[in-house]
Amino acid sequence: GENVEQHPSTLSVQEGDSAVIKCTYSDSASNYFPWYKQELGKGPQLIIDIRSNVGEKKDQRIAVTLNKTAKHFSLHITETQPEDSAVYFCAASRGANNLFFGTGTRLTVIP
Amino acid sequence: NAGVMQNPRHLVRRRGQEARLRCSPMKGHSHVYWYRQLPEEGLKFMVYLQKENIIDESGMPKERFSAEFPKEGPSILRIQQVVRGDSAAYFCASSPGTDIRPQHFGDGTRLSIL
Numbered sequence: 001g002e003n004v005e006q007h008p009s010t011l012s013v014q015e016g017d018s019a020v021i022k023c024t025y026s027d028s029a030s031n032y033f034p035w036y037k038q039e040l041g042k043g044p045q046l047i048i049d050i051r052s053n054v055g056e057k058k059d060q061r062i063a064v065t066l067n068k069t070a071k072h073f074s075l076h077i078t079e080t081q082p083e084d085s086a087v088y089f090c091a092a093s094r095g096a097n098n099l100f101f102g103t104g105t106r107l108t109v110i111p
Numbered sequence: 112n113a114g115v116m117q118n119p120r121h122l123v124r125r126r127g128q129e130a131r132l133r134c135s136p137m138k139g140h141s142h143v144y145w146y147r148q149l150p151e152e153g154l155k156f157m158v159y160l161q162k163e164n165i166i167d168e169s170g171m172p173k174e175r176f177s178a179e180f181p182k183e184g185p186s187i188l189r190i191q192q193v194v195r196g197d198s199a200a201y202f203c204a205s206s207p208g209t210d211i212r213p214q215h216f217g218d219g220t221r222l223s224i225l
Contacts, residue, residue: 006153034213034214036216041218042218042219043115043117043202043216043217043218043219044154044202044216045216046213046214046215046216049213089153089154096142096206096208096212097159097167098144098156098159098167098170099144099146099154099156099204099214100156101146101153101154101155102153103152103153104151104152104153
């Protein structure tokens with residue numbers, strides 16, 4: 001089955017700096033890669049996603065890049081703010097099938 | 112959280128009792144997924160259902176766990192004869208169809224076993 005690895009497990013940045021989280025996947029048939037933000041006591045909230053026919057997608061301060069050949073994808077958050085502090089999860093799936101999640105990155109934005 | 116409703120939010124059971132977790136998907140969504148999250152870990156897939164159908168239960172433990180999504184009403188995840196190791200957060204997600212669509216999650220049920 002699919003195996004998703006995520007790094008780093010923790011990340012601290014100064015407010016205003018950029019944060020980058022990286023994931024790799026093993027199944028070349030995976031074609032959908034969402035990113036979720038999870039705050040304490042809450043469920044994962046979808047923040048951005050990318051499909052395998054696209055190399056990059058941007059939504060305001062958040063961008064995701066996908067390298068299908070290398071089987072890795074990354075989340076980039078620019079101009080970080082304290083409210084960006086949370087746990088971020090990458091995931092991969094084939095179509096509408098279940099998601100395989102990474103182990104999470106705890107991001108702390110220091111004011 | 113994006114309209115997926117889970118209840119109860121917290122559930123306490125003693126060893127050997129049954130736990131029933133409910134999930135109402137977003138309006139218009141006919142696909143439901145259940146995931147389990149242990150503290151400080153990612154989410155692990157358990158089961159994928161459509162109305163009256165189990166599509167994929169490869170992540171479900173073979174014993175004590177069952178799931179259903181009836182024609183009417185919420186999806187139910189049932190855990191019989193609970194043990195301490197069942198303590199976790201259980202999340203439900205829903206999506207609208209069979210092609211690639213984002214899964215939207217509820218806020219979960221936190222199950223504690225005494």
